Amino acid sequence: MADQHIISVDRLMNRVQAIFEKSGLSPDNAHAVAHVIVAGERDHCKSHGIYRIEGCLRVLAAGKVSPDAVPQLQDSGKAVIEVDAGGGFSNPAFYAAKDALVARARETGLAALVIRDCLHFSALWHDVEALAEEGLASLSMCPSYSFVAPAGGKEPLLGTNPIAFGWPRPGPTPYVFDFATSVAARGEIELHRRAGTPIPEGWAVDRDGNPTTDPDAALDGAMLTFGAHKGSAISTMVELLAGAMLGEFMSKEALDFMGGGALLPRHGALILALDPQTFAKRSGRDPIAEGEKLLTAISGQGARLPSERRFTARAKALSEGIVLTAAEMAQLDRFEAKGLAALEG
Amino acid sequence: MADQHIISVDRLMNRVQAIFEKSGLSPDNAHAVAHVIVAGERDHCKSHGIYRIEGCLRVLAAGKVSPDAVPQLQDSGKAVIEVDAGGGFSNPAFYAAKDALVARARETGLAALVIRDCLHFSALWHDVEALAEEGLASLSMCPSYSFVAPAGGKEPLLGTNPIAFGWPRPGPTPYVFDFATSVAARGEIELHRRAGTPIPEGWAVDRDGNPTTDPDAALDGAMLTFGAHKGSAISTMVELLAGAMLGEFMSKEALDFMGGGALLPRHGALILALDPQTFAKRSGRDPIAEGEKLLTAISGQGARLPSERRFTARAKALSEGIVLTAAEMAQLDRFEAKGLAALEG
Incomplete structure (x- = not known):
């Protein structure tokens, strides 16, 4: 189709890194952030792909993330290793501590x-996959912004709180899950609001705690967790x-600290790695071999x-390139030429 | 009511321990098993209370559990501690390794x-609560028998795979959840079958993988996990x-090993403790203090x-005693007098 542009994974990596360097990130930080964004786009995980560039630039423009933070590794020599992201993005901190x-x-x-103290926007599967490549099982989790009510409640106290798990397999792709503990993403409710369509039952309650299918009432109320009281318990965990x-920060303090959910949240993250x-x-x-059974x-x-769909998309992207629309290509051009100034246009 | 008998927690503990000693368990093993069963009854967690005595006696009578196993602690001095239950119940092994x-x-x-190598029948909350009392957060999980199909599948491969989490609180009771990753217990489907009532939608599929509300078709097919594909992913984890x-054993091998689900399963268990x-x-x-917020x-x-309902029941049982029916008291009498021979009557 005329609207489709093909770009190789490597070429997209170079372009996204250039965008972040142009926008003031140090080369190491630009590389780490670009790497995870391009991985999302490569896997056709569009909500964590190049769509995220703008959110990262906005938090940079707002001065709410440190562009040249150098992650500080703190190793007690025992079972808990810490890395202080120093108010930078989480990704360079993970890479600094991974080995x-x-x-x-x-x-x-x-x-x-x-x-500690990172801005977080990326899918957790990226980290658990990196550990599975090393032969390790892992569990990763973090809070976010408190838009979700606990089961039986109405006040948003919990984040969409993603949890991811990775398990090594003999082939090129591990067993990986990564999901929000909310039943839906907040952005999906926003899409229904714009389209004027009701949201499915079970996604949210209004501010009085009553079930609602009205997207406005939902955004004014609270989202719900997946799996009723069991999902709520996991989200609380x-x-x-990963907070207390x-x-x-837990999700409520993260929201209070940023003064709203318009910008990326700042909090910590926890990864457990098992051999x-x-x-x-x-x-x-x-x-x-047992797991394979x-x-x-x-x-x-x-x-x-x-993750099977992601892995299929990945294989295709690596052999045939990534398909972007003309609008996406134009946005890359604009960001690469202007950096943060592109946000004002 | 005339049918109600009150028994103190301590008295019930003595009686249940006497039952297990009469049935051939070593005193240490009898104490550990009785302790967790009485805790279940005390918390009005009836499915893990004295109801479980018969199941334990049946596996003893079948010669499928070691009555005098002595748990063997294997401590590498690193982050992973192992205890071999030697084909005995899991509870003495946990106590042997807890400190x-x-x-x-x-x-x-x-x-x-x-x-390793334990017979498992008890609720996991017991262990995570014991660790919370020591100020530790913990996560506990184990496989069971493969009666549950993965999301999108029809063959039972997963167990009801419980997962429990404990977090210390300043008061006498911690934050604790403990649930099966199946949407319902197999026993609940059996109760519907006996009553001739349909099971709720979403509990099970028939042997062809079609959703069913017929308990016979469900028992012949497969149960489902809570939370659709997310719950299925957690159960797989x-x-x-806790298996591979x-x-x-994973749940399928555990079922094959015992030749059916009539007796308690034999497998391992995993507990992670975090300070x-x-x-x-x-x-x-x-x-x-952060968690309390x-x-x-x-x-x-x-x-x-x-767990709030459990804690309320516990407080009442500790102050007023445990309420049992005449039939339950008669069964205790019979078990205490005859031990394993009571199963034949």
């Missing part, structure tokens, strides 16, 4: 990475482990594994 | 307990972490925290 986390998990069987336990070889050793079994049986009955 | 797990988590910030990763004081230290914040705000808006 230490991998080494510690292999050495002790189990290690945690605490990321994310607040406690770290001494970093299956250490855990399985005494059994004499190969944990990865389950995973191939799930696929074998025609059920889809999480 | 080492607590000490290690405090020392390193994060530690895991692997329980439990299989991988440990080199212990909030270690994780929060660098922030200068008190993680428990969220938890009191949830309660404050009238939403119920998980």
Whole structure:
């Protein structure tokens, strides 16, 4: 189609990195942020792809993120490794600490990475996949902005609180899930509002706590978690482990701190990394081969594994390039030429 | 009411322990198993209370559990501690390893307990509460029997795979959730079958993978997870972490090994213990006080925290005793007099 432009993954990486350097990010930070955004676009995970560039530029323009933060690794030598993002994006902090986390998990069987004081916008699958490539299982979670009410409540206290899990597989792609603990994304409610269509039942309550399908009432009230009281419990766990336990913001404090949800949230993140070889050793079994028995049986009955769609899109993008629209290409041109000034146009 | 008998928690503990000793369990094992069963009854968690005695006796009578197993602690000195239950019940193994797990988590910030080769029947909240009493957050999970299909599938591959989380609170009761990742318990479908009533939509699929409300078709087909594909992903994670990763049975192998679901399953279990004081230290914040901000705000808006009903029942049982029916008392009498021979009557 005339509107379709093909760009290679490497070329898109260069362009997105150039945009962030033009916008004032240090080269290391620009590289890390561009890497995760291009990975999202490559996997046709559009909500975490180049769509995110503008949100990153807006928080830069607002002076709410440190463009040249240098992540500070704090390693106690024990099971908990910390990295202070210094008010920068979370991604450079993860990369700065990844090798230490991998080494510690292999050495002790189990290690945690605490990321402090970061701006967070990226999908968590990126981090758990990087750890699965190293042969590690991992669990990653963070708070966000408090737009979600706990089960049985009406006041938004919980974030959309994503949780991701990765498990190594013999092939090129691991077992990975990554989802919001809210039933839907806030942006989806906004899309219904603009379209004048009702939202599905079970997505939200109005400000009095009554179920609603009216997007305005929902945005004025609170979103709900997936899985009723069970999902609400998991979301609460994310607040406690990745917020309170770290001494970093929970979702409500993150929202109060930024004075609203227009800009990216600032908070911490928690990643647990487990070495299956250490855990399985005494059994004499190969944990990865054991896992395959389950995973191939799930696929074998025609059920889809999480992330399969992403992996299919990835393979296509790597061999054929990424398809962007003319409007997306034009936006890349504008951002690359003007940096932050493009926001004013 | 004439049918109600009141028994103190301590008296019930003595009686249940006597039942298990009479049935051939070593005193240590009898104590551990009785303790968790009485805790369930005390909390009016009837499905994990004295109702479980018969199931334990049946697996003993079948010679499928070691009555005098002595848990073997294997401590690498690193973040992963293991305890081999030696084909005995899981509870004595947990108690045998608890102090080492607590000490290690405090020392390193994060530690895991692997329980190998155990018979498992008890609620996981018992263990995470014991760790919360020590000031630790924890996450506990185990496989079970494969009666649950993954999202989009029809073959039962997953267990009801419970997952529990505990977080310390200043008062006498922690934040605790503990739930099956299946949408319902298999026993609930069985109750509908006996009553001749349909099961709710969303509980199960028939053997062809079609949604069903017919309990017979459901028992012949597969149960479903809570929370659609998200719950299915979490249940898969439990299989991988608490089964494959440990080199212990996943739910399908557990079912094959026992030759059906009539007796308690044999598999492993995984508990992660995290020390909030270690994780929060660098922030200068008190993680428990931070957690209270969220938890009191949830309660404050009238939403119920998980386990609240249990804690209310517990307080009542501790002050007023446990209420049992005449039939329940008669069964205790019979078990205490005859031990395993009571199963034949």
